[in-house]
Amino acid sequence: MQRLIYLLFVITLANCQGPQPAATVQFDPEKVPYPHLSDYAFFTGEMKELSPNAGVLPYEPITPLFSDYAYKSRFVWMPKGLQATVNGEGVIEFPDHSVLIKNFYYPADFREPDKGWDMVETRLLVKRRGSWEAFTYVWNEEDTDAELNVVGDFRKVSWTNEAGRARAVEYAVPNKNQCKSCHNRNKELLPIGPRVRYLNKAFSYPDGSAANQLAKWQQAGILAAGSWAEQFAPLPDWDDPQSGTTEERALAYLEVNCGHCHNPEGPAHTTGTYLTSDFQDEKGKLGVCKSPVAAGKGSGGRLFGIAPGQPDSSILVYRMESDDPGVMMPEIGRAAPHEEGIALVREWIERLEGACR
Secondary structure (H helix, E strand, C coil): CHHHHHHHHHHHHHHHCCCCCCCCCCCCCCCCCCCEHHHHCCEECCHHHCEECCCCEEECCCCCCCCCCCEEEEEEECCCCCCEEECCCCEEECCCCCEEEEEEEEECECCCCCCCEEEEEEEEEEEECCEEEEEEEEECCCCCCEEEECCCEEEEEEEECCCCCEEEEEEEECCCCCHHHHCEECCEECCCCCEHHHHCCEEECCCCCEEEHHHHHHHCCCECCCCHHHHCCCCCCCCCHHHCCHHHHHHHHHHHHCCCCCCCCCCCHHHCCCCCHHHCCCHHHHCECCCCCCCCHHHCCCCECECCCCHHHEHHHHHHHCCCCCCCCCCCCCCCCCHHHHHHHHHHHHHCCCCCC
16 A cells, blocks of 8 residues: 555656656657657756757857747757758758757846746757658747647747846747748748858857857767868858948848748749848849839838838838838748847948939
């Protein structure tokens, strides 16, 4: 009887402690997606701490995508013995059964970003049979686990920003089909962030070490040998004036936030406006003095995508500043305008010389 009572006590205690991750990452390509994030065992200990399990490697792009001021924590995992390669354009190409993990959360006070996290969602990109699939997990109120969600969701989040100002937004978790709106190249679902020049920087790892991310991936055996860091110059950090000129940083910001659609192979290719740094020397393709393909509400009565020296006359700024769903750009992935990013783009446009005719 005493042994039975003890066993019942142990079982009850385990249930109270929430999901207990397995010792190693669990990934069966025939059973994915699992119903709960904890089923994969990507993290050890308390789930919301996002402490990576063995073989789960954190990474961080130089210039990240803006998502309503959410903090993000990114990880990559692939089965032992497999490696990613790099193509001629510096895009990292992953083998089947690779998983990219991106967590979205808000610290209660951005002046203390390591405290008081409110977990919102975790997105997985999983490669199977040569194609990528997107799976979204929404965290519960207790932040103990996240459940598979295919229909999308809305979460009210609030925080105090770096200036001590209270902020709030209704955060939109995308449904499964909306993932394709951004992760789309030639009608194929693809990752956005893992490119050599986006990752070519030093990163501080949980064990206290610091290393160039590409070198770390090679050391971990998940990236093929090659002098990738030397072959592809890093993208500037939009928020670091030391990393590039105002124009270089503005174009880096636009490339990451807009370029996945506005490129010759993206969903917005018909606009003829390509917002990537590849077209730095072709101002017309960036939208400078370019009339919109279709005028209307989205133009705000402005005549050109970018009017040199006149950010208030530029359609690009108008759409970046709008919170009207029928006007704003990007059209999904944000509800609030990114004030700091817009300020940089405005500064770049103000410095552009010339006039439109």
